[in-house]
Structure formats: C-alpha cells, structure tokens
Amino acid sequence: MGKISYYTEEGLNRLKTELNDLKTKGRADIARQIAEARDKGDLSENAEYDAAKDAQGLLELKISKLEDIVANARILDESTIDASQVSVLSTVKIKNTKNGAVMTYTLVSEEEADLKTGKISVGSPIGKGLLGKKVGDKAEIKVPAGVMEFVVIEIGR
Incomplete structure (x- = not known):
C-alpha cells in the first residue's frame, strides 16, 4: 500500500x-x-x-x-482545517527579514506544487518550516543557500 x-x-x-x-x-x-x-x-x-x-x-x-x-x-476538507496556523491549503504571506521581500504561497501536496502559480509543497524546506506557525511567528528555514528567516504576516484560505 x-x-x-x-x-x-x-x-x-x-x-x-x-x-x-x-x-x-x-x-x-x-x-x-x-x-x-x-x-x-x-x-x-x-x-x-x-x-x-x-x-x-x-x-x-x-x-x-x-x-x-x-x-x-x-x-482535504477546507472547513475542518484550523485557520489560525499554517497547514496544508493555507495561503501564507511571509516577509524575508533580511531583504524585506514579501511573498505569498499556498501550501499543497507534492504533486500539486507549482511555483509559477505560487503553490509550494508541504514537503519543501519552506513548506516544512512554515507548518504550524501563526501570524507574527518567525521561521528560520534551512535552504540549500543557507538559513533564511521569515515572519508570517498573514494566513488565509
């Protein structure tokens, strides 16, 4: 299975x-x-x-x-997902603390991920690092280029 x-x-x-x-x-x-x-x-x-x-x-x-x-x-039934924290199907607006860049991503499954449309996998380094975070939380995420720090600005559906 x-x-x-x-x-x-x-x-x-x-x-x-x-x-x-x-x-x-x-x-x-x-x-x-x-x-x-x-x-x-x-x-x-x-x-x-x-x-x-x-x-x-x-x-x-x-x-x-x-x-x-x-x-x-x-x-996934979106109505059963906790909107107060980042989870699968969350649309998250994050800000890079080093350069001030603001990005918006929707966390989806591996097969649905498409960076061009702003959909990232929950299995990606950024996706994993954002899971469970709430608005205002800082996320230090290890990426191939080093460690990046983001602040969660907004969580939506």
Whole structure:
C-alpha cells in the first residue's frame, strides 16, 4: 500500500483525468505503434518494435503509479482545517527579514506544487518550516543557500 496523500478536489480530478487519458489514448497509441512495427517484418531485428515495447512498459509503469496515488488520495476538507496556523491549503504571506521581500504561497501536496502559480509543497524546506506557525511567528528555514528567516504576516484560505 502506498502512502496517503492529501489533495484539493481540483488536484485529484486532474490526476484522475491524466490516468484516464493514459489508459485510453496512451494504450491505444502504443498498441498502434506495436502493430505498425510488427508489420515491418522480422521482430528479432526490429528496433522499432523493441522501442514500442519499451514505451509500452514505461506507460504501464506510469499508469500503475498513478493508480496507486489515486487509490491512496484523500480530498482535504477546507472547513475542518484550523485557520489560525499554517497547514496544508493555507495561503501564507511571509516577509524575508533580511531583504524585506514579501511573498505569498499556498501550501499543497507534492504533486500539486507549482511555483509559477505560487503553490509550494508541504514537503519543501519552506513548506516544512512554515507548518504550524501563526501570524507574527518567525521561521528560520534551512535552504540549500543557507538559513533564511521569515515572519508570517498573514494566513488565509
């Protein structure tokens, strides 16, 4: 059994859609490639056939992993989350104490993290360092570049 992961409803639906696409379109494409390669003759010396079979194996591995993730996924109910401290799905405004930069991040699961949209993983160094903090708390977070210090300015949903 895989580890239980928590997702927003949107994130879990995106995973289910990807899984469905791989099972339908992905498998159909691979089957077509194998059939085309098989039609080209001797399979013992057919590099296209070997490549298509390898691609099939990789696709099935990816499908298996996604099935495991979806089977162990749980949807987070935002109404049950304590809004007074930083937790999963919190939108946190933090200020870097050294340079005064203010950043806003939403803490999400590993698979939903996307820095471009301001979503960071709860498993990242900054995500771990912010968990459980309240407004006004200082967080000293060890990052690859050294230790950074942040102050939690605001916590939202």
